[in-house]
Amino acid sequence: MSTFGGGYAGKMLYVNLTDGSIQSRPLDRSFALNYIGGRGFSSRILLDEVKPGIDPYCPDNVVVIAAGTLSGTPTPSSGRLVVAAKSPMTGGLGDANSGGYWSPELKYAGFDAIVIHGKAKEPVYLWIEDGRAELRPAQHLWGQNITETRNLLREEIGDDDIHICAIGPAGENLIRYACVVTDEEGVGGRCGIGAVIGSKKLKAVVVRGSLDVGIADPERFKKTLDAYRETLAGEVWTETLRRLGTPNLTAHRQSHGIWGAKNFQRATIEDYEPISGENFRKKFLMKPIGCMGCLVRCKRYSAIKDGPFAGIHTVGPEYETINALAAKPYVTDPAIVLRAHYLCDEYGLDEQGVGSTVAMAMELYERGLLTKEQTDGQEMVFGNGEALLYFIDKIAYRQGFGALLAEGTKIMGERLNADYYAIHIKGLEVDATDPRKQVTRALTYAVSTRGACHLRGNPYIDEFIKPEEAEAYFGTAAVSELEALEGKGKMVAWSEDWVTISDQMGLCKFAWYRSRSFPMLIKRGLELAKEAFISATGLPMTNEKLYECGERVYNVEKLFNLRQGIGREGDYPPARFFEEELADGPAKGCKLDRKEYDRLLDDYYEARGWDKKTGEPTPEKLRLLGLQ
Amino acid sequence: MGRQRIGYFEDLQDPERICSRCHMCELICAFHHHQVGNPKRSRIRLISLDKGVDIPVTCLNCEDPPCMNICPTGALHRLESEGMVTVNEDLCIGCAMCVNACPVGAVTLDPVDGVAVKCDLCDGDPQCVAYCPANVLKLTDAERFARHRMKEYAKFLQAAGETT
Numbered sequence: 001m002s003t004f005g006g007g008y009a010g011k012m013l014y015v016n017l018t019d020g021s022i023q024s025r026p027l028d029r030s031f032a033l034n035y036i037g038g039r040g041f042s043s044r045i046l047l048d049e050v051k052p053g054i055d056p057y058c059p060d061n062v063v064v065i066a067a068g069t070l071s072g073t074p075t076p077s078s079g080r081l082v083v084a085a086k087s088p089m090t091g092g093l094g095d096a097n098s099g100g101y102w103s104p105e106l107k108y109a110g111f112d113a114i115v116i117h118g119k120a121k122e123p124v125y126l127w128i129e130d131g132r133a134e135l136r137p138a139q140h141l142w143g144q145n146i147t148e149t150r151n152l153l154r155e156e157i158g159d160d161d162i163h164i165c166a167i168g169p170a171g172e173n174l175i176r177y178a179c180v181v182t183d184e185e186g187v188g189g190r191c192g193i194g195a196v197i198g199s200k201k202l203k204a205v206v207v208r209g210s211l212d213v214g215i216a217d218p219e220r221f222k223k224t225l226d227a228y229r230e231t232l233a234g235e236v237w238t239e240t241l242r243r244l245g246t247p248n249l250t251a252h253r254q255s256h257g258i259w260g261a262k263n264f265q266r267a268t269i270e271d272y273e274p275i276s277g278e279n280f281r282k283k284f285l286m287k288p289i290g291c292m293g294c295l296v297r298c299k300r301y302s303a304i305k306d307g308p309f310a311g312i313h314t315v316g317p318e319y320e321t322i323n324a325l326a327a328k329p330y331v332t333d334p335a336i337v338l339r340a341h342y343l344c345d346e347y348g349l350d351e352q353g354v355g356s357t358v359a360m361a362m363e364l365y366e367r368g369l370l371t372k373e374q375t376d377g378q379e380m381v382f383g384n385g386e387a388l389l390y391f392i393d394k395i396a397y398r399q400g401f402g403a404l405l406a407e408g409t410k411i412m413g414e415r416l417n418a419d420y421y422a423i424h425i426k427g428l429e430v431d432a433t434d435p436r437k438q439v440t441r442a443l444t445y446a447v448s449t450r451g452a453c454h455l456r457g458n459p460y461i462d463e464f465i466k467p468e469e470a471e472a473y474f475g476t477a478a479v480s481e482l483e484a485l486e487g488k489g490k491m492v493a494w495s496e497d498w499v500t501i502s503d504q505m506g507l508c509k510f511a512w513y514r515s516r517s518f519p520m521l522i523k524r525g526l527e528l529a530k531e532a533f534i535s536a537t538g539l540p541m542t543n544e545k546l547y548e549c550g551e552r553v554y555n556v557e558k559l560f561n562l563r564q565g566i567g568r569e570g571d572y573p574p575a576r577f578f579e580e581e582l583a584d585g586p587a588k589g590c591k592l593d594r595k596e597y598d599r600l601l602d603d604y605y606e607a608r609g610w611d612k613k614t615g616e617p618t619p620e621k622l623r624l625l626g627l628q
Numbered sequence: 629m630g631r632q633r634i635g636y637f638e639d640l641q642d643p644e645r646i647c648s649r650c651h652m653c654e655l656i657c658a659f660h661h662h663q664v665g666n667p668k669r670s671r672i673r674l675i676s677l678d679k680g681v682d683i684p685v686t687c688l689n690c691e692d693p694p695c696m697n698i699c700p701t702g703a704l705h706r707l708e709s710e711g712m713v714t715v716n717e718d719l720c721i722g723c724a725m726c727v728n729a730c731p732v733g734a735v736t737l738d739p740v741d742g743v744a745v746k747c748d749l750c751d752g753d754p755q756c757v758a759y760c761p762a763n764v765l766k767l768t769d770a771e772r773f774a775r776h777r778m779k780e781y782a783k784f785l786q787a788a789g790e791t792t
Contacts, residue, residue: 006664073665074655101651108666161676185649210739213665222659242644286680287643290650295761297648301680313679 005538006214018118037069039503042084056088057199059119068506072107072213077511079292087191090427092561096188099291105163108209120201138203145346168348171198177353189350216538224531241298246319247277257585260434261327263359268585324355336385347396356429425452437587449557458495489603497550630769633689653756687734687747695726
């Protein structure tokens with residue numbers, strides 16, 4: 001029985017693949033109170049257990065798979081999972097986050113997190129059921145795509161309702177941006193964690209559980225649940241997500257001109273309509289899908305009904321699919337985009353890695369920096385959907401030019417002497433939008449502890465916060481002015497700590513951390529999150545303490561990166577964003593200014609309590625966070 | 629009004645009126661009955677098939693219930709003639725004959741307590757119905773459910789008529 005009143009399973013599973021040993025350890029109460037769960041657990045464990053300078057593919061790298069604290073409780077949209085390791089993309093802290101049903105099942109199977117060391121001699125999978133775990137041979141699964149792996153495991157175990165977290169051929173073949181896939185729905189895409197798992201010869205972690213996740217104070221918990229439901233009523237964003245999913249954002253990117261299309265050479269898309277969220281709904285949507293207990297249900301279940309790809313059923317697309325596989329390579333046939341998405345999911349490839357790398361190759365080809373001989377005879381021009389599909393296969397198996405594409409843009413840039421066209425931060429490709437129009441967005445992407453990321457902070461607060469709210473929270477009303485820089489470093493830092501809480505709790509950022517009202521952000525993302533934590537776990541917590549847990553984790557991640565040799569220089573956006581103006585659309589002419597960016601970065605470091613030259617957290621900051 | 633039960637009222641013409649696989653029905657059922665998170669203690673279960681098909685399944689409240697008829701201890705019983713078959717946990721010996729007898733699998737053995745559990749309609753305020761975000765679960769009876777199916781059929785005929 002757990003020492004906690006509820007919420008936590010109360011146990012951590014330690015697996016050493018080198019000697020095959022498996023150990024269950026009790027979850028420490030003060031560790032839980034300081035790091036909460038999910039990304040808090042994974043980041044701290046990586047800081048403690050990963051030595052500086054190691055090769056991400058060596059047996060000494062550590063993979064942490066951690067469920068959010070509230071995963072497994074009936075808290076809506078709390079089923080998010082973090083899978084983390086030293087990243088082969090960045091050489092720094094890497095983590096990937098996925099939804100679906102796997103994270104709750106890990107709790108029902110009796111564990112809050114799994115810590116994996118070493119490397120197996122032959123392929124294995126880890127089977128966990130109701131507090132027991134064992135390693136089983138997986139030679140027969142090695143080489144299989146995600147669906148086939150699932151089918152074989154269901155047959156072997158004799159149960160269709162097991163939950164599977166697996167890698168595809170891409171992870172096995174150490175494609176630098178290989179992802180992990182949970183069941184049919186969840187993709188932990190970024191940072192190449194799938195490749196690290198592949199390097200350990202671990203094909204899958206399979207869970208089944210029937211143990212209770214306790215609720216310490218059911219009455220208070222029910223009140224919180226209902227209060228949360230009420231906050232969704234009338235939230236326009238919720239309706240939009242249900243109707244269109246994240247692809248609703250296509251309209252925003254087009255109307256603001258911030259797509260980052262053609263490897264960030266174009267801001268809008270000429271033939272936009274076919275790849276709009278509306279068109280994906282019209283042509284392919286079967287129904288919305290909700291992750292565990294989700295009332296929003298933004299995931300898409302899509303089917304291609306006719307044409308050359310008829311018969312494909314897939315969960316997707318996300319906005320990121322369209323950004324990566326349509327905008328970047330400039331492919332506007334939605335069926336090809338969905339087919340490409342399906343292939344990425346089956347091979348276990350991060351579609352941002354695929355789309356960014358192929359788009360970079362297309363630009364190099366068009367500029368004459370790559371020849372047709374180098375690209376296996378493929379016409380690598382923007383808009384060539386056939387080439388995109390062709391190279392997804394070649395990337396997954398490292399064949400021909402695919403072997404270079406498999407390394408990501410940073411290494412491709414180094415090998416081809418074309419660094420300038422590699423649009424990455426710390427080695428991870430820039431996703432989501434082109435940040436040249438809004439410097440706070442560029443800052444958020446650039447300082448993100450896992451490399452370029454639009455989900456590590458929430459720089460959009462200045463679009464809707466009221467002056468008096470800005471004054472109260474950030475000490476200056478200027479934060480409510482879109483163009484002003486004053487206070488924005490603090491705003492970005494605050495938003496990072498605040499969304500880190502969602503990754504610790506296992507809460508979805510869309511369902512809990514999005515609103516156009518600042519008081520609602522506080523109510524849902526801090527106040528109700530805290531209430532859910534207290535009533536589920538029975539542990540004491542305050543808004544301030546919870547926020548501090550987010551800040552502590554962000555600092556732990558910074559310490560990890562510093563120790564791996566990533567300092568201030570890693571906190572800059574790619575040169576293209578400073579050198580070239582947006583070429584078209586309503587934001588035409590926008591680019592980043594180096595002086596302005598430097599100033600903002602200084603402000604951000606100051607708000608964080610980090611040394612402006614080195615990025616090191618000051619001794620005072622470490623002491624306040626209990627990290628000395 | 630006939631014998632009540634939970635019905636799955638999907639509208640195949642509207643993607644937002646189809647079960648969206650969120651499992652909230654299971655979560656809230658287990659929470660209501662046991663104050664825990666544990667879908668395997670839920671009395672309604674979501675069955676997911678390939679190609680995006682998800683169907684919530686629970687007790688049909690049979691006229692002549694095989695679970696009750698086969699129960700050797702009288703643990704499964706009906707208090708009122710129109711009411712739901714419920715389980716007296718003190719009498720239940722966990723033999724699972726009811727589990728075998730139910731034609732749709734709506735009776736299960738609780739993985740923690742080891743006794744038979746089944747839908748009890750939450751004393752008339754079924755929580756799965758209250759929390760289903762797609763509004764596809766409804767408290768219903770066989771007559772109303774049949775009319776729902778007839779309506780689907782009629783819509784199909786209507787659509788077919790328009791295209792010929």
